[in-house]
Amino acid sequence: MRATRGELASLLVHRRSFTVTSETRRQVVDIRSQVEEAVLTAGVRNGVALANCLHTTCSVVITDSAGESIDAIVRLMRSVIDENQAYRHNDLRWSDCERGNADAHLRASLLGHGVTIGIADGALALEACQSILLAEWDGPRSRTVDVQVLGA
Amino acid sequence: MRATRGELASLLVHRRSFTVTSETRRQVVDIRSQVEEAVLTAGVRNGVALANCLHTTCSVVITDSAGESIDAIVRLMRSVIDENQAYRHNDLRWSDCERGNADAHLRASLLGHGVTIGIADGALALEACQSILLAEWDGPRSRTVDVQVLGA
Amino acid sequence: MRATRGELASLLVHRRSFTVTSETRRQVVDIRSQVEEAVLTAGVRNGVALANCLHTTCSVVITDSAGESIDAIVRLMRSVIDENQAYRHNDLRWSDCERGNADAHLRASLLGHGVTIGIADGALALEACQSILLAEWDGPRSRTVDVQVLGA
Numbered sequence: 001m002r003a004t005r006g007e008l009a010s011l012l013v014h015r016r017s018f019t020v021t022s023e024t025r026r027q028v029v030d031i032r033s034q035v036e037e038a039v040l041t042a043g044v045r046n047g048v049a050l051a052n053c054l055h056t057t058c059s060v061v062i063t064d065s066a067g068e069s070i071d072a073i074v075r076l077m078r079s080v081i082d083e084n085q086a087y088r089h090n091d092l093r094w095s096d097c098e099r100g101n102a103d104a105h106l107r108a109s110l111l112g113h114g115v116t117i118g119i120a121d122g123a124l125a126l127e128a129c130q131s132i133l134l135a136e137w138d139g140p141r142s143r144t145v146d147v148q149v150l151g152a
Numbered sequence: 153m154r155a156t157r158g159e160l161a162s163l164l165v166h167r168r169s170f171t172v173t174s175e176t177r178r179q180v181v182d183i184r185s186q187v188e189e190a191v192l193t194a195g196v197r198n199g200v201a202l203a204n205c206l207h208t209t210c211s212v213v214i215t216d217s218a219g220e221s222i223d224a225i226v227r228l229m230r231s232v233i234d235e236n237q238a239y240r241h242n243d244l245r246w247s248d249c250e251r252g253n254a255d256a257h258l259r260a261s262l263l264g265h266g267v268t269i270g271i272a273d274g275a276l277a278l279e280a281c282q283s284i285l286l287a288e289w290d291g292p293r294s295r296t297v298d299v300q301v302l303g304a
Numbered sequence: 305m306r307a308t309r310g311e312l313a314s315l316l317v318h319r320r321s322f323t324v325t326s327e328t329r330r331q332v333v334d335i336r337s338q339v340e341e342a343v344l345t346a347g348v349r350n351g352v353a354l355a356n357c358l359h360t361t362c363s364v365v366i367t368d369s370a371g372e373s374i375d376a377i378v379r380l381m382r383s384v385i386d387e388n389q390a391y392r393h394n395d396l397r398w399s400d401c402e403r404g405n406a407d408a409h410l411r412a413s414l415l416g417h418g419v420t421i422g423i424a425d426g427a428l429a430l431e432a433c434q435s436i437l438l439a440e441w442d443g444p445r446s447r448t449v450d451v452q453v454l455g456a
Contacts, residue, residue: 011163011304011315013198015272046317048354048454050200050270054279056216063413064360068392068399069406076410080232080384088220095220102221106228109215109263111413113282116268116420118354118452120319125450127358130417146277148270150200150302150454152315163315163456165350167424202352202422206431208368232384240372247372254373258380261367261415265434268420298429300422302352302454 009152014042016147017054022139026078028070031060031145032132035117036124038147045122047151052114054146057104057138059111065131073135077107104137111135119151161304166194168299169206174291178230180222183212183297184284187269188276190299197274199303204266206298209256209290211263217283225287229259256289263287271303313456318346320451321358326443330382332374335364335449336436339421340428342451349426351455356418358450361408361442363415369435377439381411408441415439423455 016038020029035051053060063073087102088094115132118125126132134145168190172181187203205212215225239254240246267284270277278284286297320342324333339355357364367377391406392398419436422429430436438449 009315009317011161013161013304015198015270015277046319048200048352048452050268052268052270052277054277054282056214056221056281061413062360062417064409066393066399066401069360069409072391072393072406072410073413076385076414081228087224089218089224095218097218102224105216105221106224109213109225110228112264112416113214114268116354116356116418118319118356118450120452125319125356125358125452129360130358146270148200148272148277152317163313165313165456167350167422167429200352202420204420204422204429206429206434208366208373208433233380239376241370241376247370249370254376257368257373258376261365261377262380264416265366266420298422300352300424300429 012042012044012152014149016041017144020134020143020145022136022141025139026074027136027139028074029134030065030131031134035132035147039119039124039149042149044119044149044151047119047149049117049119049124050114050148051132052146053134054144057101057108058143059108059135060114060145061111061133061135062115062130063133064129081106099138101138107137164194164196164304166301168193169296172286172295172297174288174293177291178226179288179291180226181286182217182283183286187284187299191271191276191301194301196271196301196303199271199301201269201271201276202266202300203284204298205286206296209253209260210295211260211287212266212297213263213285213287214267214282215285216281233258251290253290259289316346316348316456318453320345321448324438324447324449326440326445329443330378331440331443332378333438334369334435335438339436339451343423343428343453346453348423348453348455351423351453353421353423353428354418354452355436356450357438358448361405361412362447363412363439364418364449365415365437365439366419366434367437368433385410403442405442411441
């Protein structure tokens with residue numbers, strides 16, 4: 001085991017939101033640099049960062065940064081969650097949503113609305129290959145990602 | 153980017169548990185108001201809240217609050233995870249569990265045991281459409297949800 | 305509701321990493337005791353612990369500790385994510401990765417890179433049946449799990 005020594009300090013809490021714009025219905029956008037910027041701005045050396053999306057038809061997830069891996073996630077979600085099924089949410093007799101985006105809600109729930117990451121020595125505790133992605137399932141749209149930073 | 157200023161303060165830690173009772177085998181219950189109440193009681197203005205279930209056959213997940221979206225999650229999990237497959241966990245030669253709930257364990261793991269949410273200005277950092285759901289996969293049962301609040 | 309009283313205290317932040325070695329391509333290893341040891345070492349009585357893997361082809365997830373439940377997760381991920389599909393990531397015309405592990409990346413993203421758990425009275429806020437698992441999708445390999453502990 002490798003460990004850093006515990007630190008007794010006052011708590012610092014910082015919140016930052018940023019916008020991600022998608023250009024197609026399904027798109028995956030790397031937001032790691034924006035999350036890193038929020039951690040730097042917070043001035044927290046050791047702690048945690050939450051990156052959550054404030055929507056129910058997109059996800060925030062950690063995955064490999066290679067382009068073809070990202071494409072594969074989009075294809076996987078398409079194969080697991082059928083967009084053409086007879087969802088009540090897409091039927092105006094049951095739902096007041098006119099977007100026909102039931103598949104997007106399901107993909108968002110299955111991948112999750114956000115991630116929690118350690119902060120060590122002022123940086124995100126992630127390896128270089130670990131991207132933080134906003135996965136858009138119902139674009140093109142403008143999305144808000146909320147970063148909450150806690151620590152010392 | 154929009155940001156709130158960091159605050160240097162003493163740490164406040166608060167834990168609260170509540171019970172959710174399901175009436176059918178598979179049921180989704182909105183627990184956002186109970187999590188909000190735990191945050192209010194904690195008196196934390198800025199920080200994070202964890203809502204985790206203390207079980208392995210139910211999930212806590214953030215999703216759209218519309219009734220027909222919730223139904224769709226139950227149906228999705230049924231289509232991805234076959235309840236009638238020959239699971240060893242449901243076979244008394246391999247397992248001492250008599251509930252026949254292997255599918256419930258798998259659904260719980262896939263959707264996740266809990267969520268982590270920011271707290272900003274004393275409220276959960278969620279939009280109105282984002283419900284926090286306890287997804288029951290092996291009811292009817294009584295479940296404990298544990299809310300841990302940290303912040304200042 | 306049952307609640308513990310909030311505590312005003314100085315923040316303690318502690319980080320600990322440990323290594324998990326897998327012996328086969330797909331393997332699930334219980335790491336709860338290592339996470340518990342990191343919490344004990346941190347000396348945090350109340351707070352949160354993050355257990356995240358620093359890789360994109362394995363997952364950290366909470367699930368039932370019974371052996372046959374663990375086997376079922378491996379089989380589920382195999383049925384949801386086909387390892388023999390024509391992934392670009394496995395095609396050297398598209399990718400510089402020679403491991404042919406596109407399925408591992410997808411399984412890792414779907415189950416998630418880590419978990420966040422409350423700490424109450426110096427112990428993880430988990431029931432006895434809740435294991436913390438490192439799910440290896442591209443072994444045999446040596447993996448790093450990063451535990452970040454915050455609290456008082």
